[in-house]
Amino acid sequence: MDRDEESIVAEVVERELLLMSPAVRSSRALVDQLLDPEFVEVGASGRRWDRRSMLSGIPVMQGAADDGPQYVASGMTGAVLAPGIVHLTFETVLDGRRARRSSIWRKSDDATGWRMYYHHATPVPDA
Template sequence: MNVDAESGVAEAIAGELQLMSPAVRSSRALVEQLLDPEFVEVGASGRRWDRRSMLSALPVMQGADEDGPQYVPTGMTGTVLAPGIVHLTFETVIDGRRARRSSIWRKSDEDAGWRMYYHQATPVPDA
C-alpha cells in the first residue's frame, strides 16, 4: 500500500473511532463533519437511516452517554477501493451485543476531509 493509501485508511479509521466516542455522538456539529451529505446506513435493527435522521437520533442512541455502555471495536481493517474511497470492516461489542460492521468513507475535497458515506451493521448471534 502506498503512502496516500495508508493515509486514507488511517484517516477513515480515525473518523470511525471518533463516531464511536460519546463526546462526538452527543455533538451534532462534530457528527456533521464526519457524515457525508449523501450518508446512508442500514443499522443492526434493519432500519435504513439517512444523514438527517441519523443527526437527529445519534445524540440519544446507545453509546452517546459517557456513563453508559460504549462501543468496543476489534479487528478494524481498511482497503482502498479507488482514489478517495476506503472500505472499513470490523466488529463491535456494546452492552454485550456483537455486530459485524462495514463502512465506506470518501474524500470529496481537501476542505471536507474524509466522511462516512455508507455504514452497515449485522448482528452476530450468540454462539
C-alpha cells in the same frame, strides 16, 4: 498497500473511531462534520437511516453517554478501493451485543476531508 494508502486508511480509521466516541456521538455538530451529505446506514436493527434521521437521533442513541454503554471496536481493517474511496470492516461490542460492520468513506472536495458515505451493521448471534 503502499505508504500513501496506509496513511489514508489510518486517517479514515481515526474518523470511524471518533464516530463511536461519546464526545462525538453526543454532538450533532461533530457528527455532521463526519457524515457525507448522501449518507445512508442499514443498522444492526435492520432500520435504514439517512443523514437527517441520523443527525436527529444520534445524541440519544446508545454510545453517546460517558456513563453508559460504549462501543468497543476490534479487527478494523481498511482498503483504498479507488482514489477518494475507502472501505473499512470491523466488529463492535455494545452493551454485550456484537455486530459486524462495514463502512464506505469518501473524500470531500472541500476542507471537511473524509466523510462516511455508507455504513452497514449485521448482528452476530450468540454462539
